[in-house]
Amino acid sequence: MKFEELKGFAFDLDGVIADTARFHGQAWHQLADKVGTEWTPELADSLKGVSRMDSLELILKAGGHENDYSHDEKVALATEKNDNYIKLVETLTPADILPGMKAFLDELKDHGYHIVLASASKNAPKVLKYLQITDYFEGIVDPAKLTHGKPDPEIYSEAAKLMDLPADQVAGLEDAQAGIESINRAGETSIGFGASLKDADVQFDETSEVSLAAIKEQMA
Numbered sequence: 670m671k672f673e674e675l676k677g678f679a680f681d682l683d684g685v686i687a688d689t690a691r692f693h694g695q696a697w698h699q700l701a702d703k704v705g706t707e708w709t710p711e712l713a714d715s716l717k718g719v720s721r722m723d724s725l726e727l728i729l730k731a732g733g734h735e736n737d738y739s740h741d742e743k744v745a746l747a748t749e750k751n752d753n754y755i756k757l758v759e760t761l762t763p764a765d766i767l768p769g770m771k772a773f774l775d776e777l778k779d780h781g782y783h784i785v786l787a788s789a790s791k792n793a794p795k796v797l798k799y800l801q802i803t804d805y806f807e808g809i810v811d812p813a814k815l816t817h818g819k820p821d822p823e824i825y826s827e828a829a830k831l832m833d834l835p836a837d838q839v840a841g842l843e844d845a846q847a848g849i850e851s852i853n854r855a856g857e858t859s860i861g862f863g864a865s866l867k868d869a870d871v872q873f874d875e876t877s878e879v880s881l882a883a884i885k886e887q888m889a
Contacts (some may be wrong), residue, residue: 670858672885677783679828682793687765689796692757700741700750702743708885718845720789720818721747760798769819769877774805776881783832787824820850
């Protein structure tokens with residue numbers, strides 16, 4: 670893929686635009702304590718980029734509790750976690766945008782690129798609102814309408830459809846391996862943040878390093 674062919678960018682949210690993952694971590698930790706599952710760094714890492722109900726299942730399974738709750742009880746637990754998460758989200762301000770991301774969004778907007786959000790979070794519109802960057806995005810993929818979560822390519826394929834672009838004209842930005850795999854399987858250019866994301870087409874250690882020029886240099 671050539672840099673000159675890129676016309677649109679699809680952004681993950683947690684760990685790319687803002688560190689709302691820490692809020693998810695706090696809320697899931699509270700829930701793990703409630704159901705009696707030990708909270709470990711490995712468990713926390715396994716929830717990255719995973720949907721709410723799938724995350725709950727991972728927590729229950731980690732503690733051997735996967736058969737202890739009915740479907741309705743699981744829905745109630747997930748709702749309780751989300752309520753706690755939203756309380757934390759409402760403390761966000763533009764100061765919480767990760768380094769370099771506001772400048773990159775400005776650069777994309779100034780150069781006429783399409784910009785959409787491809788997050789598994791159903792709370793993404795609320796997060797963008799508190800960060801005061803909603804207007805940058807022409808669309809948000811609705812995770813409620815997706816059949817499969819990352820690393821399935823569906824969310825990034827839907828992002829391309831929102832922009833009315835073919836896959837080879839779209840780049841996706843992610844901070845988790847499941848997300849990079851999702852972008853790659855969608856046939857799009859993957860931009861990863863984190864030293865461990867070796868499968869990314871373009872890789873930065875920190876969000877502060879991203880710019881159109883830096884992406885072009887790595888794609889050359």
